[in-house]
Amino acid sequence: xxxxxxxxxxxxxxxxxxxxxxxLAWAVFVAGASGWxxxxxxxxxxxxxxxxxxxxxxxxxxxxxxxxxxxxSWAGDLxxxxxxxxxxxxxxxxxxxxLEYGTAQLAWTQGITxxxxxxxxxxxxxxxxxxxxxxxxxxxxWVSASPPDPSxxxxxxxxxxxxxxxxxxVAYALCALAVGVLTGxxxxxxxxxxxxxxxxxxxxxxxxxxxxxxxxxxxTRTGPHAFDIPDNVALVNEGGDGxxxxxxxxxxxxxxxxxxxxxxxVLTVAALAVLLSFRLLKHRTEPSA
Amino acid sequence: MTALSAPAPAARPRLTGWLLRLHRPALYVWTALVLLxxxxxxxxxxxMADAAAESWRRYDACGFDTTCAYGQSAILRYKDWYNYATxxxxxxxxxxxxxxxxxxLGKELESGxxxxSWTQSSTxxxxxxxxxxxPAVLVTAGTGLLAWLHxxxxxxxxxxxxxxxxWYDIGTFHTSGPVLVALSLAGLAAGALAGLLWRRTLPALAxxxxxxxxxxxxxxxxxxxxxxxLGRSGHGYVxxxxxxxxxxxxxxxxxxxxxxxxxxxxxxxxLTATAVLLTVTALLxxxxxxxxxxxxxxxxxx
Numbered sequence: 001x002x003x004x005x006x007x008x009x010x011x012x013x014x015x016x017x018x019x020x021x022x023x024l025a026w027a028v029f030v031a032g033a034s035g036w037x038x039x040x041x042x043x044x045x046x047x048x049x050x051x052x053x054x055x056x057x058x059x060x061x062x063x064x065x066x067x068x069x070x071x072x073s074w075a076g077d078l079x080x081x082x083x084x085x086x087x088x089x090x091x092x093x094x095x096x097x098x099l100e101y102g103t104a105q106l107a108w109t110q111g112i113t114x115x116x117x118x119x120x121x122x123x124x125x126x127x128x129x130x131x132x133x134x135x136x137x138x139x140x141x142w143v144s145a146s147p148p149d150p151s152x153x154x155x156x157x158x159x160x161x162x163x164x165x166x167x168x169x170v171a172y173a174l175c176a177l178a179v180g181v182l183t184g185x186x187x188x189x190x191x192x193x194x195x196x197x198x199x200x201x202x203x204x205x206x207x208x209x210x211x212x213x214x215x216x217x218x219x220t221r222t223g224p225h226a227f228d229i230p231d232n233v234a235l236v237n238e239g240g241d242g243x244x245x246x247x248x249x250x251x252x253x254x255x256x257x258x259x260x261x262x263x264x265x266v267l268t269v270a271a272l273a274v275l276l277s278f279r280l281l282k283h284r285t286e287p288s289a
Numbered sequence: 290m291t292a293l294s295a296p297a298p299a300a301r302p303r304l305t306g307w308l309l310r311l312h313r314p315a316l317y318v319w320t321a322l323v324l325l326x327x328x329x330x331x332x333x334x335x336x337m338a339d340a341a342a343e344s345w346r347r348y349d350a351c352g353f354d355t356t357c358a359y360g361q362s363a364i365l366r367y368k369d370w371y372n373y374a375t376x377x378x379x380x381x382x383x384x385x386x387x388x389x390x391x392x393x394l395g396k397e398l399e400s401g402x403x404x405x406s407w408t409q410s411s412t413x414x415x416x417x418x419x420x421x422x423x424p425a426v427l428v429t430a431g432t433g434l435l436a437w438l439h440x441x442x443x444x445x446x447x448x449x450x451x452x453x454x455x456w457y458d459i460g461t462f463h464t465s466g467p468v469l470v471a472l473s474l475a476g477l478a479a480g481a482l483a484g485l486l487w488r489r490t491l492p493a494l495a496x497x498x499x500x501x502x503x504x505x506x507x508x509x510x511x512x513x514x515x516x517x518x519l520g521r522s523g524h525g526y527v528x529x530x531x532x533x534x535x536x537x538x539x540x541x542x543x544x545x546x547x548x549x550x551x552x553x554x555x556x557x558x559x560l561t562a563t564a565v566l567l568t569v570t571a572l573l574x575x576x577x578x579x580x581x582x583x584x585x586x587x588x589x590x591x
Contacts, residue, residue, distance in 0.1 A: 021492070093491050190490060191392050192314075238361075 011112060011120045022089055023128060029082065030132040034139040036075050044068045045148030068152060076160030079136055079169070083176040086129060087201040090180025091187075092194030094121055099188040114285040118181070118278065125177055133170035140164040156252050157234045159209060166259045171266040176201045178273035185280050204269065208262060215261040218248040304411055304419045315388055316427075323431040326377045330438035333371055334445045341367035342449035349451075368452055374442065375454075378435045378464035382476035383501055385428055389477045390497025393420055394484025413585040417481075417577060424477055432470045440465040456555050457534035459509070466559040471566035472508070476501040478573035485580040504569060508562065515561040516554050522546035 016023065045068045098104035108114050144165060147153045154161040163169045180197040187193040213234045221227065222244060229235065229247050238247035250258060309316060340363040348364075351357035397403040407413050443465050446453035454461040463469060480497030487493040513536045521527050522544060529535045529549035538547040550558065 025495075092494075097491065191396065191494075194391075194491070194494070 011116065012124055015120050015124050019094065019125075022093060026128055026132055029085075030135055033075065033079050033082075034135060036071075036078075037139050037143045040068060040071055040075060041143045041146065041148065044071060045152065068148065076158070076164070079140065080160035080163055081202075081205075082136075083169075083172040083205070084198050084202050086173050087176035087180040087183075087197040088194045090125065090177045091183040091197030092180075092190045094125060095181050095184025096187060096193030097190040099184065100190050108285065114281050115278065118281050122177070122181060122274065122277075126174060129173045129177055130170055133173045137164055137166065137169050140169075156232070156255055157213075162212065162255075162259065166256070166263070168259055168263045168266065171263045171270070172201075172205065175204070175266045175270035175273070178270040178277070179204075182273040182277045182280070185277055185284075204266075208265065212262060213250045213258065215265075216250065216254055216257045218250050218254075220246060220248045222246045304415065305423050308419055308423055312392065315392060319427065319431060322377065322381075323435060326374055326435055327438055329370060329374045329377075330435070330442045333367065333374060333442040334438065337363075337367045337370060338442070338445040338450065341446065341452075345449065345451050364450070364452060367446070367450065371442070371446075371454070372460075374439065375460040375464050378432075378439055378469060379460055381428075381432055381435070381469065382472040382505065383498055384476075385424075385473050386476035386480035386483075386497040386501035387494050389424065389480025390483040390487075391480075391490050391494030393424065394481050395487060395490040395493030398484065398488035399490050407585065413581055414578065417485075417581050421477070421481060421574060421577065425474060428473050428477055429470055432473045433467075436464060436466055436469040439469075455532070455534070456552055457550065462559075466556075467563040468559055468566065471563040471570065472505065475504050475566050475570045475573065478570045478577065479504060481577050482573050482580065485577055485584065488584075504566075508566065511565070512558065512562060513550065515565065516550065516557045518548040518550055520546060520548045 095104075098107075104117065107117055140160075141164075144154050144161060156162065163172065176197070179201055180193070183197040183200065184190075184193040187196060213236050218236045219233075221229070223246075224243060225245065227245065227247075229238075229249060230251065233249040233251050236248045236250060238245075238249075240246055340360075344360040344363040347357075347359040351359055394403075397406075403413075403416065406416055411419075439461075443454065443456075443461055447456075456462065463472065476497075479500040480493070483497035483500060484493040487496065513534070518536050519533075521529065522540070523546075525542060525545065527538075527545045527547055529538070529547045530551065533549040533551045534554075536548045536550060538545070540546050
């Protein structure tokens with residue numbers, strides 16, 4: 001109970017104990033989504049009845065919703081939008097609820113300074129989110145590297161494939177954590193913070209998704225007549241008038257610059273949210289001397 | 290104070306009034322969501338569909354003339370905004386479930402205001418009945434309007450816009466008919482049941498969402514089997530007629546078969562699915578009252 005005991009690992013243990021059901025849910029989510037992806041790649045994608053290619057030869061495609069591409073798109077959405085749930089958890093359960101019920105204020109009178117309280121609240125979930133997100137990225141990379149059929153190779157411009165093949169997926173989850181914490185501190189109410197944090201993160205993602213292919217200089221092609229644009233590119237713009245045509249697009253080789261630029265933007269938002277959270281907390285808890 | 294000054298019969302209409310007052314933020318959000326989506330659907334139904342259809346007409350007239358300008362932006366704009374409207378409507382069952390589990394029941398049972406109001410002249414059964422009926426009316430009205438407008442917006446593009454969604458597209462089918470209303474009511478009942486079972490805000494919110502997702506997933510799997518399919522078989526690779534929803538296909542080159550739903554099955558599928566989902570809603574609602582009865586004891590329910 002004394003403060004030395006809390007300093008020696010008591011606070012992290014308290015945070016873990018308080019949010020053990022959330023930690024369990026996160027572990028189940030990561031394990032379930034990874035298992036589903038592996039199952040899709042190893043079983044569904046290799047079974048001619050369910051891979052949902054044009055069915056030739058002795059095969060019987062039962063139901064479209066069971067097919068490999070459809071299931072993959074559901075699994076992809078689950079992974080790609082998992083950060084919305086992280087934002088809701090951080091705003092509602094991690095911060096908003098504790099401030100609404102006064103348990104945070106109680107903890108601050110028990111030898112835990114507000115800054116250490118917030119540090120523990122940010123650091124431990126950040127560890128869990130980074131570890132789980134890294135597992136999901138590794139599994140997704142493994143699945144995308146070995147499609148069951150060349151025609152089932154993902155389109156690299158697909159939202160989930162774009163996010164989940166590198167650090168961007170983890171960056172979104174960390175940003176959701178930081179934005180959720182800031183929303184919880186601002187609103188001090190569980191349900192309001194949950195809704196606002198999830199909405200804000202979804203909006204940030206929607207905006208970045210629509211400007212995603214403008215974050216790196218695109219390739220421009222011009223010509224007197226219409227021309228075929230290479231396959232597998234992300235078209236940014238095209239047009240022209242009577243005697244000249246142009247098209248700007250991102251070739252697949254621009255994937256990593258695009259991906260890392262977006263990661264940097266998302267992490268900057270996260271850092272700003274963390275900075276604002278600490279400033280807000282200090283402003284609230286320290287008497288203005 | 291109110292309990293002393295107001296006789297019990299006068300409290301009857303007040304219960305709904307208090308409920309609406311308590312959930313004003315949710316009421317505002319719901320009204321804004323319905324009005325904005327409805328306005329977008331009206332735009333899609335009128336000017337945006339006309340512009341996209343005109344672009345498609347010019348594109349088809351272009352033939353192989355590759356320098357021909359046909360106005361691709363109108364087509365893409367229609368497609369993007371149509372998808373946003375579909376997404377907004379398709380999210381309603383999940384938003385309803387989260388709200389019902391968290392804000393409507395979970396919070397009141399967690400903080401004890403529910404128990405307080407049970408001592409103030411409203412029986413638990415009436416307390417719950419009002420909390421289910423009033424949101425159900427608002428949800429039915431809002432989703433009914435959205436589903437009708439979405440159906441109009443979709444039919445405005447059908448046959449004129451080559452890139453318009455098929456009738457069996459998951460998003461379009463589930464937002465263009467009574468299925469949307471039934472799914473939203475099922476979400477409300479699922480959230481309410483989660484709230485009564487957990488009696489805690491955040492777990493109720495999460496499990497209400499999860500239960501609705503399970504209902505939605507099972508419904509999606511059952512949907513093609515809710516009405517008898519038509520079939521074709523023969524030599525060579527037989528395809529289902531254009532515009533129909535292929536449910537299964539297979540065999541070999543000597544004998545190949547497909548089963549499918551033609552467009553004429555749209556309303557039978559919508560109505561059967563609605564009936565199934567309303568049955569699920571009724572069962573969940575009965576479940577709510579059974580849990581409440583256990584919670585309060587037989588004496589308190591009167």
